[in-house]
Amino acid sequence: MGIVKIQKLYESIKEKNFDILGGKGAHLAKLLDLKMPVPSGFVLPTTCFKLFLEKSDYYQRIQSILQNPINFENILEVSKQLQDSIMHSKFPEKFLIEVEKAWEELSKHTKIEYVAVRSSATVEDLETASFAGQAETFLCIDNLDHLYKSIKDCWASLYSPRALMYCLTNNILVDKVQMAVIVQKMVNSDIAGVMFTADVVNKDPSKILINITWGFGETIADGKVDADEILIDKDTLKILNIRIGKKELMSIRNVNACGTRIIETPHNKRDCCCITEEKIIEIAKIGLEIEKKFKYYQDIEFAIENNEIKILQSRPVTTM
Incomplete structure (x- = not known):
């Protein structure tokens, strides 16, 4: 898979891999094959997150923080440093082009006024640990600028105090966890x-x-x-x-x-x-x-x- 190969959630996805789509994304891909009524959308694979981190001016800082032990005493400070680094990092130009293209293609496929932006971590929705509720979901996102911010917010939520605490108590290595992001047509549910x-x-x-x-x-x-x-x-x-x-x-x-x-x-x-x-x-x-x-x-x-x-x-x- 290419570094920024965004996966469409309205046609069959070949690689239904947790390491690429995260738990939630992999399950949605399987539901599509079952012809289940899944809202149309696209998935930003974990490779997008990796590219974002590698191109960030804060990459060395992030890696240094992740290589050091995280414990109950420093969890709040570690969370703040990691989340600040992500929110202050710039998107690679190639990434912005591909996301805009995916948004336009989704708009052609189905009428969209708003989208939902959901996290899909590689340790999410496993049979032994769900990671449910640890990362964030953002509803009723109405344009590309708000979408870009929501994507960053999703990635940053991987390092929230709550998510880090979950990893710590479940013996999950934080530096091994990756995050995909799901963007779907918003269901304005009754x-x-x-x-x-x-x-x-x-x-x-x-x-x-x-x-x-x-x-x-x-x-x-x-x-x-x-x-x-x-x-x-x-x-x-x-x-x-x-x-x-x-x-x-x-x-x-x-x-x-x-x-x-x-x-x-x-x-x-x-x-x-x-x-x-x-x-x-x-x-x-x-x-x-x-x-x-x-x-x-x-x-x-x-x-x-x-x-x-x-x-x-x-x-x-x-x-x-």
């Missing part, structure tokens, strides 16, 4: 959620567990909302229980700037389930198909816009 193809609360592999809420799913990921909780029998697809969450807050697009904002959920949406039983079964069937492909219980993020389901990511469940 509802969004997370589906586990096993009941991770009660450790029951015979059930499917779905958490779902209004707006974007980041309120679930951040623990900001009491979402609806749905339990389904895996064999019969019978809905066993629906618990209505309070859903007091919801995330929506910020109309005055790129990004999102949190608002209070309208009262008439709080006391009812935000999804129909028919749609629940449709999502569950998709989940079972993905689980069959990956041969392991899956943690699947999805979004629904205008009644159309989109799969945002799928990773192995690590808590069963």
Whole structure:
């Protein structure tokens, strides 16, 4: 693969390699082969991150920091030095040209108003460690300038105190971790959620567990909302229980700037389930198909816009 060979997320990708696409990117490439409804986009492979670091005026400084031991005492200072170095580094000209080209090609392939920018680390979405929530995601990015900043922010988040702490406690060598970045058409979701193809609360592999809420799913990921909780029998697809969450807050697009904002959920949406039983079964069937492909219980993020389901990511469940 060429140094800046950006991979299109709307056609088959030959090299579905964690070392190139990161965990999240590799799984999305496999979902594309399954003809799953994945939002169109492109992946900046880990080679882009390597090129960015190597061409940086701060390269020697970054390498020097990474070669020294990181511990609980110096983790905040190390994080600041690494993140500052990345944010102050300039993009190589070749990289900017290729990203702009990928943006234009994506715009021709599908109408895009906004994109989502997601991290995809090489230690992410493994069966033994998920790295979930350690690096950043940026939603509703509206132009190239904001995209470039979000890419840097994704790379820098690899060295956040939270991510470094995760590496430290899981015996992961920080200097061996690389980061790909996923850019996808933004799903302006009416509802969004997370589906586990096993009941991770009660450790029951015979059930499917779905958490779902209004707006974007980041309120679930951040623990900001009491979402609806749905339990389904895996064999019969019978809905066993629906618990209505309070859903007091919801995330929506910020109309005055790129990004999102949190608002209070309208009262008439709080006391009812935000999804129909028919749609629940449709999502569950998709989940079972993905689980069959990956041969392991899956943690699947999805979004629904205008009644159309989109799969945002799928990773192995690590808590069963």
